[in-house]
Amino acid sequence: MRVPLPVVLAFVLIVRTALLPLSMGTQQARPRKFAFFGRVESVDSERKIVTVKHGKIAGYMDPATTVFSVDEAAALDRLRPSDDIRATVYPNDLTLHRIRVVYRNAGDKTSKK
Numbered sequence: 839m840r841v842p843l844p845v846v847l848a849f850v851l852i853v854r855t856a857l858l859p860l861s862m863g864t865q866q867a868r869p870r871k872f873a874f875f876g877r878v879e880s881v882d883s884e885r886k887i888v889t890v891k892h893g894k895i896a897g898y899m900d901p902a903t904t905v906f907s908v909d910e911a912a913a914l915d916r917l918r919p920s921d922d923i924r925a926t927v928y929p930n931d932l933t934l935h936r937i938r939v940v941y942r943n944a945g946d947k948t949s950k951k
Contacts, residue, residue: 872898874925874934879903883914888934890923898929906934913937 876892891903906927908914913934917923922941925934 869928870897872896872927872929874923874927875940876923876925878917878919878921878923880919881914881917886911886914888914888917890934895927898927904932906932908937909933909935910937918942 872895874892874895876890879889879891881888887905887907889903889905892899893901916939917937920943921939923934923937924940925937927934
């Protein structure tokens with residue numbers, strides 16, 4: 839006995855639709871991340887924070903001067919006021935990750951505060 843093609847296609851579609859939520863549940867959602875650019879205003883090594891003036895980060899934050907924690911202690915030793923930096927930030931987390939100095943004014947002799 840032959841099964842008509844439309845019946846086979848309907849069966850495949852129903853099974854695939856039923857299994858779709860199961861396959862989606864096994865995938866781990868990667869946290870959304872944002873590229874961050876800003877200028878260091880001050881560094882507080884004792885409290886492990888840095889104050890950064892930055893522009894709008896679409897989907898994350900409006901332009902502001904914000905106090906961020908730093909995930910790498912070594913980054914605090916590298917940063918100086920007036921450094922332009924880039925980093926990665928995540929939603930609901932005021933921590934700078936993977937900080938890189940992209941510009942440092944060669945004439946700036948400002949010490950860390």
